[in-house]
Amino acid sequence: MAQLSDNIEQFIKDLMHEDARVDLRRNELAQHFGCAPSQINYVLATRFSVDHGYIIESRRGGGGYVRIVRMQTRSESGFLDMLLNRVGNSISEETANAIISNLAEKGMVTGNEAALIRSAIARSALSLPVSSKNVLRAAVFRNMLIQVFRNYEEGKRDDV
Amino acid sequence: MAQLSDNIEQFIKDLMHEDARVDLRRNELAQHFGCAPSQINYVLATRFSVDHGYIIESRRGGGGYVRIVRMQTRSESGFLDMLLNRVGNSISEETANAIISNLAEKGMVTGNEAALIRSAIARSALSLPVSSKNVLRAAVFRNMLIQVFRNYEEGKRDDV
DNA sequence: CTATATTGACCATCTTTGACTATTATAAAC
DNA sequence: GTTTATAATAGTCAAAGATGGTCAATATAG
Numbered sequence: 001m002a003q004l005s006d007n008i009e010q011f012i013k014d015l016m017h018e019d020a021r022v023d024l025r026r027n028e029l030a031q032h033f034g035c036a037p038s039q040i041n042y043v044l045a046t047r048f049s050v051d052h053g054y055i056i057e058s059r060r061g062g063g064g065y066v067r068i069v070r071m072q073t074r075s076e077s078g079f080l081d082m083l084l085n086r087v088g089n090s091i092s093e094e095t096a097n098a099i100i101s102n103l104a105e106k107g108m109v110t111g112n113e114a115a116l117i118r119s120a121i122a123r124s125a126l127s128l129p130v131s132s133k134n135v136l137r138a139a140v141f142r143n144m145l146i147q148v149f150r151n152y153e154e155g156k157r158d159d160v
Numbered sequence: 161m162a163q164l165s166d167n168i169e170q171f172i173k174d175l176m177h178e179d180a181r182v183d184l185r186r187n188e189l190a191q192h193f194g195c196a197p198s199q200i201n202y203v204l205a206t207r208f209s210v211d212h213g214y215i216i217e218s219r220r221g222g223g224g225y226v227r228i229v230r231m232q233t234r235s236e237s238g239f240l241d242m243l244l245n246r247v248g249n250s251i252s253e254e255t256a257n258a259i260i261s262n263l264a265e266k267g268m269v270t271g272n273e274a275a276l277i278r279s280a281i282a283r284s285a286l287s288l289p290v291s292s293k294n295v296l297r298a299a300v301f302r303n304m305l306i307q308v309f310r311n312y313e314e315g316k317r318d319d320v
Numbered sequence: 321c322t323a324t325a326t327t328g329a330c331c332a333t334c335t336t337t338g339a340c341t342a343t344t345a346t347a348a349a350c
Numbered sequence: 351g352t353t354t355a356t357a358a359t360a361g362t363c364a365a366a367g368a369t370g371g372t373c374a375a376t377a378t379a380g
Contacts (some may be wrong), residue, residue: 003223007334026360036337041361046334061344064359080309087302090294096301107314113276117308120280121301126293132288134250140300141256141281142247148269148277149231149240150215163379165325186370196327201371206324221334224369 008033008043012068022071026058040066051086051098053105073106096121119147168193169202172228180230186218195248200226211241256281272311 008029015022026096048054048068057067065085070141083099097118119125125143130136167279168189185300190197208214210226217227231240243259257278279285285303290296 003335006223027358033195037360038338038362039336042335056362059344060358060360062346062358064344067358074276076309076312080305082303082333083305087298089298089304090292091298091301092294093297096297103308109308110272112270113308115272116273116276116288117280117304120277120304121291121297126296126300130288132250133283133288135253136288136296137253137256137281137284138247138249138251140275141251141259144242144277144280145240145243145247146215148263148273150229163325187368197370198328198372199326203323217372220332220368220370222336222368224334226370275338 004033004035004039005046007042008040009047012043012048016068016070020072021067023067025064025136026066044068051095051102073147093121093123114148115145116147119143134140164193164195164199165203165206166242168195168200169207172208176228176230181227183225183227185224186226204228210244213240253281253283275311276304276307279303 011029011033012022012024015024026037026040030038033039044056044066046054052070053071055069055071057069059065073082085098086099100109100114100117103109104111109117120140120143122143125140127136127139130139171189171193172182172184175184186197186200189200193199204216204226209264210217213231215229215231217229219225246259247256260269260274260277263269264271269277280300280303282303285300287296287299
């Protein structure tokens with residue numbers, strides 16, 4: 001089932017296992033995977049966004065490159081502030097999921113916890129319009145309970 | 161005479177004989193049985209629901225799949241069933257917290273997970289009235305993020 | 321007759337590609 | 351040395367492809 005995009009993502013993450021920064025040639029990488037160069041941009045956009053905790057820099061022309069940098073966080077409280085700011089008053093499920101992935105990659109939440117958070121903020125959990133907090137709470141809680149049992153079933157293993 | 165749905169159900173259950181989890185291609189399976197793809201959804205909805213002890217996950221697009229996950233034992237899925245029933249359509253924060261404590265006592269969730277669930281369904285997280293899912297999601301997510309960092313700063317300790 | 325099953329039309333989401341554009345380095349011309 | 355042409359990169363965006371989801375109409379089994 002592994003998709004081209006997933007393979008490229010993994011390839012890059014392997015490269016970054018040691019270093020917080022990696023440079024690569026877009027065209028070379030595309031050739032290595034036998035795909036269109038713009039495919040690389042797609043992977044970067046969907047898996048290495050700022051919300052995922054990465055910054056992309058690049059340069060065109062001879063000797064051009066694409067640089068992927070894993071963002072560093074100074075302090076935990078600063079990081080939390082930044083995240084709360086990013087979330088703000090409104091956030092899409094996709095953006096939230098990117099942030100959750102980032103937290104999981106950083107080891108700040110376990111895979112189970114990440115899944116639990118996802119289940120609480122999923123579109124399907126937030127039934128609107130809703131008349132009372134109790135009704136809304138039930139919807140969110142139900143989703144989380146199901147998630148708990150999914151985790152429990154897998155023997156608390158962390159695969160997300 | 162065995163219905164198509166029964167055959168598909170059996171086929172999937174055979175696949176799951178060994179593993180508690182199986183991934184399949186909806187279209188492939190439909191083709192295998194010479195039926196409409198949506199027939200697969202029907203089978204999943206009627207025979208692999210949460211009530212039946214299964215959880216369905218899926219992904220669209222290239223490399224898409226349908227994943228069926230079985231909960232470990234009948235008693236566990238029965239327990240979940242009971243809980244979902246108890247939650248029903250509406251639940252107070254107090255009742256929900258009691259359920260969460262019970263799950264923690266049984267060791268089905270860690271202390272961190274319990275705290276995370278509480279933070280998602282707290283009165284303060286469920287800001288109503290609210291105009292959009294994104295706004296509501298932000299409120300819930302913010303609460304959970306704060307909880308994540310509280311857990312993390314406490315050294316990932318699990319005290320309930 | 322009623323409950324269950326089946327299908328098909330239409331929708332939503334994710335991925336891959338290709339044509340066109342933008343930028344930079346290097347070599348050539350002056 | 352500056353200007354100009356050419357090659358070498360990378361970026362953007364929209365279209366096409368590849369899946370799966372939903373729902374209402376219809377058919378079938380009991």
